[in-house]
Amino acid sequence: MQTTPKPKQRDAEATRKRILAAAKKEFAKSGLGGARVDDIAERANANKRMIYHYFGGKEDLFQAVLEEAYTDIRTAEQKLDLDRLPPREALETLVRFTWDYYLKNPEFITLVNSENLHRAKHLKKSEVIPVVSRRFVSMVKTLLDRGVAEGVFRPGIDETQLNITIAAIGYYYLTNRYTGAIVYDRDLMAKDALEQRVDFNIDTVMRLVCLEP
Amino acid sequence: MQTTPKPKQRDAEATRKRILAAAKKEFAKSGLGGARVDDIAERANANKRMIYHYFGGKEDLFQAVLEEAYTDIRTAEQKLDLDRLPPREALETLVRFTWDYYLKNPEFITLVNSENLHRAKHLKKSEVIPVVSRRFVSMVKTLLDRGVAEGVFRPGIDETQLNITIAAIGYYYLTNRYTGAIVYDRDLMAKDALEQRVDFNIDTVMRLVCLEP
DNA sequence: TTATGAAGTAACTAGTTAGTGCGTTAATCG
DNA sequence: CGATTAACGCACTAACTAGTTACTTCATAA
Structure with a gap:
């Protein structure tokens, strides 16, 4: 098996988790309707495109x-x-x-x-x-x-x-x-x-x- | 979207009340952020302009x-x-x-x-x-x-x-x-x-x- | 009868929003 | 190495939305 994994530049799981955590905060602050997808992406330090890539859409993310x-x-x-x-x-x-x-x-x-x-x-x-x-x-x-x-x-x-x-x-x-x-x-x-x-x-x-x- | 029958004559107080009642329903259904001013106007059978005339704005109406x-x-x-x-x-x-x-x-x-x-x-x-x-x-x-x-x-x-x-x-x-x-x-x-x-x-x-x- | 101002309307503006097309770059593996 | 796959990002759009402009209609007091 492999030893210590290198710190990756790209890390799908970490990005997914950052988006989820950011979404939780934004949805909690503003509700589903009030939350902004752009704000979630920014807070997650991720590109908005990734939200659609990992979760499908705003409601799926919710x-x-x-x-x-x-x-x-x-x-x-x-x-x-x-x-x-x-x-x-x-x-x-x-x-x-x-x-x-x-x-x-x-x-x-x-x-x-x-x-x-x-x-x-x-x-x-x-x-x-x-x-x-x-x-x-x-x-x-x-x-x-x-x-x-x-x-x-x-x-x-x-x-x-x-x-x-x-x-x-x-x-x-x-x-x-x-x-x-x-x-x-x-x-x-x-x-x-x-x-x-x-x-x-x-x-x-x-x-x-x-x-x- | 159900609408209230429109009175034939002009009636400022009645219009105000219709707007208030319609707003209550829309705000209750969708929250402040989710409610739409156009929908409130439509439900009240009033022109959107009247909302701004009587109440100032969406938040004042709320x-x-x-x-x-x-x-x-x-x-x-x-x-x-x-x-x-x-x-x-x-x-x-x-x-x-x-x-x-x-x-x-x-x-x-x-x-x-x-x-x-x-x-x-x-x-x-x-x-x-x-x-x-x-x-x-x-x-x-x-x-x-x-x-x-x-x-x-x-x-x-x-x-x-x-x-x-x-x-x-x-x-x-x-x-x-x-x-x-x-x-x-x-x-x-x-x-x-x-x-x-x-x-x-x-x-x-x-x-x-x-x-x- | 008519002048006046409030009641009412439609079309518009300026800004926002969820969602996407497509190209780029890094990781993985034969 | 070279090729395939997955992660990532830019720039765009079509639809929507609060609020406004410029205008018409009507009730009524003089």
Whole structure:
């Protein structure tokens, strides 16, 4: 086999990755409609022609960005390894993780918003999304069942409703932070405001799920 | 593209209203960036020039649409007259109203999303938004205080956190219904799914706020 | 009856945008 | 080495888009 590969002048995979990363930023900043192909190319330090070469078109590129964003968060969730923790700690870990992930990856939220404006047109075409999604939902289902079996969670809670609620209380706060700052006349992104919110969210979910909060 | 029947006579106020209504639909459908001024004019059965005549430009029109959308929901909330109800009933009424309003006025959600993509640039310029917002926040604050005084609500709950949570659990479900349908592999807009969700949301808030849920 | 200004219109401008044709250059391999 | 393939870049276009210009039509007050 070959030894250390020489640094290449031309590197298809590296160019592809630069385009994908640049596209993620631009789509997150301006949405699918507002993003400019020329700007993506410039940010990627690539020629616009390469976008069409590697991805086909603007919408195909958007789909690729979305798929990566979804598999990234689903992969990170699996790494939490909730099975090793007692149910209550596992649930708190999940709520805190979801909040932290949205906070550190704000482009995920904007991409999902943009995709919903387009009625999930691109996600519908994806092969990989249903697979990673099922694994995620069953992870929470397993946790819920375990908590009920151990007598610490209320029985009968639907895992989808819980998932949606855990996402909602973090997602909404962050995606609407600009209008929220005006409506509630507060800096919602101040350090203490963020801490207050995650504590409030954990409390909300614990009271919803646990028998003795 | 549906159009509104054109009145035979000249009517400045009617034309303005037609433009505003058409703009609301187009901005909700495509966002600020995706909406087309020509399409708004066509839908309103007005000449494009009239948009510039009455509103100044595309962004000013967007601001006018936003202001109307916010004052509409805030007005509807005030009409609930929560003071006439016992605290628990008042709280449930508020949660159900918020859900129903988002469900019946989906354009509100899309407009707010679009405005947040633009970092509340237009809402910041508004004179009327802070006024109606304060009235709304204090309405919930009053309810919370009353519930605590009557010994049915937990003390120490922040009215802004509660407001955000009540909005979040409805808003997120509805705004992300397209991607949600794929991730959770369900028809989130089926009649029974909607009923299940509003019940779940009321339960979530009651457990969060009430001393004996 | 008519002068006046607001309501309304069509065609246009200047700039932008996604997508492409085609030539060039580097890597790979017999 | 020479030839083939894939990566890359320039310069272009056809379609689109916010905003404007120059004009006509109509209601009404004097």
